[in-house]
Amino acid sequence: MKISISKGSPWRQPLAIVGISVLLFWIILAIFAPLISPFDPLAQDSDALLNPNHLHWLGTDSVGRDILSRIIYGARISLPLAILLVFLSIIVGSIIGGLAGYFGGWVDSVLMRFADIVLAFPGIILAMAVSAALGPQLRNAVLAVVLVAWPTYARLVRSLILSSKDSDYVTASRLLGSSTRRTLLVDLRPNISGSVLVLGALEAGNGLLLLSGLSFLGLGAQPPSAEWGAMVSAGANNFEKWWIGIFPGIAILTAVLAFNFIGDTLRDALDPRTAKALRN
């Protein structure tokens, strides 16, 4: 997979630049949080419910913690988890979709019906059920989101495998004595990875939203964690103090948008027709 950033490249489109800039902004904040953050995100040293002011730029929450510091530290939780979610979902979905597409028959039927069952539930409801059953904590919320997200990848991978497994190069590889594992990993994988990556980038935003949603409902990150969804939830408990919920909400919004813009760009870049249209 080769990504070109020459003139006319999708990566030079305004939305791509915005997406990358915003994501870089959050990544830098996350990496350098201890240096950038004005206060300890867990310290309750200040007065509670302070309006945004020169000392606390985004105000303080109901127990006197600095909201700006919590948002900065929150990036250390939300962003890696969004990427981890996608990574795990891709692995699980690709294995299941790959096996279903390559072997077909009853393996395909069983695995895809299972995927259909998962897809039949509204994502947030299933994630809530799994998270509540496993116990409310961030690790379980991640597992719940992965459980909800993998069928999308499985379906994509299955369809890509189905369309390429009878190609001449695969047949040739088989005739040369390639094992199933080699055929799947060496011959087929490079041809499907681009599409899966695009889907992953687009789904990262959804994963982040779902995870924040679970934390908002008290099923994900637990107090005093500075997770963005949990912070919005605290804002909902004090919504006459608008600053408590709105700033972490903006953080979620920008991160999700950034993932979506990058996903769109990746799709354009990897689709030769779109890339060509943009160049012209």
Added chain:
Amino acid sequence: MSLIKKTIGITASVALAVTALAVAPAQAAGKTLVVDTTFNLKTLDPGREFEPTGNMIDRAIYSTLMTFKGDDGSTPVPDLALSYTASSDSKVYTYKLRKNAVFSDGTKVTSKDVVFSLMRLKNLKGNPASLMDGIVATAPDAYTVVLTSEKANTAIPVIVCSPSLGILNSKLAAKEGAVSAAGADASDKAEIFLNTTSAGSGQYTLTKFSLTTEVVITANPKYWGPKPTYSKIVFRNVLPNVQRLNVQKGVSHIAADLSPTQASGMKNVNVVGGVGTTVWFLFTNANPKVSTVTSNTDFQEAVRYGVNYDEIVKFAGTGAIQAAGVIPSAFQGSLKKADAIKRNVTKAKAALAKSTYKGEDIPLTYWGGGAWDGILFDDLAQKVAAQLKEVGINVKLTPTPIGDALTSYRDGSEQMGLWFWGPDWPDSSNYSENFGPGSKVGLRMGWAAGSNPTVEKIVNDVAAESNAAKRAALYRNFQLELNKNSPLMPLLQSPSVLVAAKSVKGMLSNPIWKINLTELK
């Protein structure tokens, strides 16, 4: 054309007038009151309920022998009983019932129903069963009830006002599986029925019951006393901040759980402040089987002196005070501010160093998402955890839905717990009987009988003491000892504030059922 216009005009006017006539009386008769409160509710079966929201609702559904008026919680007034007499040794109480009281199905209320209900409460062995500890109810005739206590019990006149001692229609309840005899804890099957259809003789009957969303009660057409002003009351499970918004928007009539800070600055509403009797406390489980760490007395001491009580009071806002002891400030024998526990970081750290604690996470269980008197459990728990962290104790916050949290609290399995206590009856005996070793809350804290002979002796002494001054002194000693040698740390006493729309008249804050709903105008 003009004739057609006239005809349409006259027809429309007549239709409007008829509609107005039809609607106006219906509105007058169908006045609905919407009460927003954060549900602390497990059941409405009076024999089993012992939660604040249950008290508020059951008080309107079930009549009791005696009751309280308005914001009073100390002078019983007649309800089903017109009067009572007490024996000189405070062991035998005789109640004379009124003869005109009927249940919602029209059946007469007799002493048989009272005995059935009170003995069922006792034999169900549920949470409120302790109210009938050592007490036996008998009925010498159809309109006389005698309560006989094994030992002197001066609290009986106020205990019978508790909504848990609501009187059931014994015939109907028995038909639906209610049992009053010994063994009722295993054989009684009436809870589901009583959470669907009430069987009382109060002003209201139960129409809809949901533990999580809303409860609706409707005026009882057969009620034997004055008709209530509101023909329907809707209780909605709502967090304090939303309660504030709803009552301001006119979506609800009463917000029951606001803090004084939240209530300040609200316009066009009535704000009623009451004497706060809710005491919030923290405990470390004293049962080594639950935790070898929290049961260690040095660890308990580290927690006791590690909490920053001043900060907690400041956080709780206007009107909140530090709970100097477990008995609220308005009650006999309450401690003075000077007697309250004060933070001492050095002492806490020294005690922690002596304890068996090795830096592990200690789970603190509390009602996740819950609130009372405008104070959010989540926020208070985070305050406590941050303060204990300063002395070296790592607290793992464990917010838990109310049903599960109450279960783990009541079965004594929480390593650390954050809870509050509102009086079941407005007397300091409610605290001496529930917070000592081997008592109800004592066992919830893993504090078994025999753990603190000093406290246990005081509890026994105060139960037998009839002199008010001596009782007050004993209550003070009881709390001073708890403040020194117990797994209990009283944190704060929260103020009670009710906010109502201007249209609601006569609202008062009651220490037992929070709002005098049946007396509203």
